[in-house]
Amino acid sequence: MELTEVAENVYEIPRSGDMRVPARVYASEPLLEKMREEGQTLEQVRNVATLPGIQKYSVVLPDGHLGYGFPIGGVAAVDMDGGAISPGGIGFDINCGVRVLRTPLDYGDVRGSEEDLVERLYDLVPCGLGKGGYVRTDRDDVEGILERGMEWMLEEGHATEADLEHCEEGGRLPGDPDAVPENAKKRGVKQVGSLGSGNHFLEVQRVTDVYDDATADAYGLREDGVVVMIHSGSRGLGHQVCQEYIRRFEREYPDLVDSLPDRQLVYAPIGDDAAEDYRRAMYGAANFAWANRQAMTQAVRRTFRELFGVDEDEVELVYDVCHNIAKEETHEVDGERKDLLVHRKGATRAFPAGHPQVPAAYRDAGQPVLLPGSMGTHSYVLAGGERSMELSFGSTAHGAGRLKSRTQAKKDYTAGDLKQRLRGEGVYVKARSGATVAEEAPGAYKDVDEVVRVSDRLGIGTKVARMRPVANIKG
């Protein structure tokens, strides 16, 4: 595919065929090469540019890779007036996201207790399928969560006011339980406070590098400090919402499906009943995801109290970001302020300093951006960069992005060797199965440092701090 380098780390696929706008690839040469090797990632960015109402350009970020319909690491902003909403542009795991908690402990305080930490966390936070969730809920509770998200968690005593302030959107979008399919609610009942499988994890980390003292200070991060990162989403509830609405859109717009290069690009015009029902259901699932990450936060607080005598209110939420979502936002397009629906699929919002939607405590620093790496490498905290509004609708990357298939990883690594090697590096891992450990091997992921370097260089998300894993649990 023809790409033009328009600036350092910025490539453009010019408009052709049914594309309504050009496509933009934000990557260094090595990262671009990996996207090319993968085959269809660039084709998918191009396909997204055909979406009705899409503005400026279809974007893929430095960690971009092959997704379903849309690439992972993709951003597509459509006009609220005349645009379309696409479940494939959000993903099956609605509001999959990341949060980071800071603790008053230093690495030296937890050193020697890593084994107890992984065991206790693994005990309290169900991983995989079939063990329920940390917070017990019934159907009415799920309806409450779908409607009110983190506000429900606060009312029920599972969250603090500060937790809400430090979630994107305050941890609540206008969800409507009536728009959420019955089977989705049933899937949700036993999963509030459960991790799931795949690349989801809960990890205790230590801050090893601080690049920007003032911003790290504003976020309450300090060198050698212990933090906890949680990566999970809306569990079966969100997956069912996406699945059932894709099927509904297919049935309601059969001619559209026939005309699409990929069935999973299916969309509905904003304003149609199908589109509005999906949007309300998707917001409900987003609320559920916040409640899920919050429930696991409570398990972490309990663990730190039991093991280290830390008061629960001393384990504070730094921030919680969504990386699979579509939200109404105002952006400037060709000098004009426009209301857009910004689809972010495997992309993190990265609003710069001064933006009114950045929590007051961080307004001068910019929005915290949380980028998980793999279990043997670094994770990062970035700050929304000055150029993010201009280049990427206020977005940056969401992680390292996979390099090797799971089947290949299982051939290349064995769980025993890997665990031993990681332990030698001071990283304790407890996973549901050996296969999970091998599949999530550090070597199976792209170089997170390179992804971050490109984000920083572009000025869409700038480096604040880097963390190394200490204890990791996964499903």
Place this chain on the structure above:
Amino acid sequence: MSFELLSHPADVRFRATGPTLEAAFAEATRAFAAISEGGGDDSRRFEVEVEAEDRQALLFDFLAELVLLQELEEVAVSRAERVEIEERGDGYALRATVLAGPIGEPLFDIKSPTYSEMRVEHVERVPTRSTERASDASRDADPEAEGEWVLEATLDI
């Protein structure tokens, strides 16, 4: 008649084959059980019915039913028997008995089937010299002996 797990950049993908579409769907169920890392116990039986507008949607909806079954009934799917697929004027209808057992160790959690590069195709098998004679003999007995159904799907995990 078999299944295998294929390579995929981020998720899991399988290929299931069988002499009939029904047999291939039964193999897809075994592939699903292998991906979930469950299966083996057949002590419970569930009747599954799915209707869809085309064969791809039928596979998508069938796999979605298996995901739902594991989560709502809290069982590990093992295999399927008595798979029946009927072509109707407006699409296809599938009925199957799915066998499953209690969840021991937690399962690998599958989010959803996807349409990504999905295949539901009947392919002609190119006869090799050694199988040519055998296929001559079996041709009358089984009109589909020369070909097989191939199902391929990616599951989001």
